[in-house]
């Protein structure tokens with residue numbers, strides 16, 4: 397997968413050189429290209445923002461540098477033989493990111509991210525981008541960030557870990573919270589007793605069927621308490637009558 401990220405803070409993405417994503421890049425599973433928006437300005441101060449039409453607080457990101465940068469990104473994608481790139485624009489006004497969306501993005505050959513700052517990007521940038529690309533505005537949650545960079549890191553990580561070979565044990569990817577529509581239950585490791593706290597006996601029993609049943613019940617109970625709407629969203633018949641009663 398090829399990922400292009402446009403930002404005025406390319407150094408914000410140094411974490412993508414670390415850990416499992418860094419290893420995936422080293423192995424060629426993932427290719428990340430950072431674009432500095434200021435490289436596409438033409439004034440001495442490399443200006444990327446201006447006052448909002450209609451007044452109001454803060455500044456809006458100017459359309460010209462964005463248009464030129466996204467043109468260059470698109471030309472690079474075309475050179476790589478990709479003609480239908482997907483542009484993801486993190487924004488508090490976007491659709492909420494879900495694991496299903498991350499799985500959909502992981503199937504794309506090419507993703508681009510537009511990291512807005514200030515009061516946002518001039519709307520015409522997205523309108524123009526939609527003339528040439530699929531564009532999705534995505535939120536990672538109902539809270540306010542200073543810009544799209546942190547959200548882009550979250551989305552890239554959620555997507556990259558789904559790529560073949562990125563996470564060593566593929567089974568763990570399938571069992572993660574939200575992968576099966578449920579929250580993950582509690583996890584334990586050695587020692588069996590720690591500060592007087594014991595590991596649940598079933599996990600020491602060696603009875604794999606009982607362990608699997610216990611883990612699923614714990615996940616359902618935790619989901620029912622913390623995120624009941626996830627249970628409501630499960631496909632009909634996902635829970636047995638016994639599990640429905642938990």
Ligand SMILES: Nc1ccccc1-c1cnco1
Nearest residue numbers: 486487488535536541543544
């Ligand atoms: N608050 C923000 C400001 C700028 C760009 C994205 C966001 C965002 C994305 N998901 C939640 O917030």
